[in-house]
Amino acid sequence: MDQRVNPDNRADNATHLAQHIRNTEENMQQSMETMRNTESPTIKAQIQEKNARREEAIEGMRHELADEQNQ
Numbered sequence: 332m333d334q335r336v337n338p339d340n341r342a343d344n345a346t347h348l349a350q351h352i353r354n355t356e357e358n359m360q361q362s363m364e365t366m367r368n369t370e371s372p373t374i375k376a377q378i379q380e381k382n383a384r385r386e387e388a389i390e391g392m393r394h395e396l397a398d399e400q401n402q
């Protein structure tokens with residue numbers, strides 16, 4: 332079995348991080364729309380919790396993006 336290691340190419344990390352940030356922000360917006368259109372307190376609570384995790388993820392990705400852009 333021939334196993335090859337993928338090269339560690341980080342040339343486009345900043346581009347990928349920026350796209351991930353945009354995607355996560357879009358997901359948050361869509362979930363907020365869902366939250367406005369539902370009456371279920373359980374679903375609303377789940378969406379709020381998930382969006383809190385998304386906010387943390389976005390913050391981390393923004394720091395990582397800044398690091399990538401400074402290299």
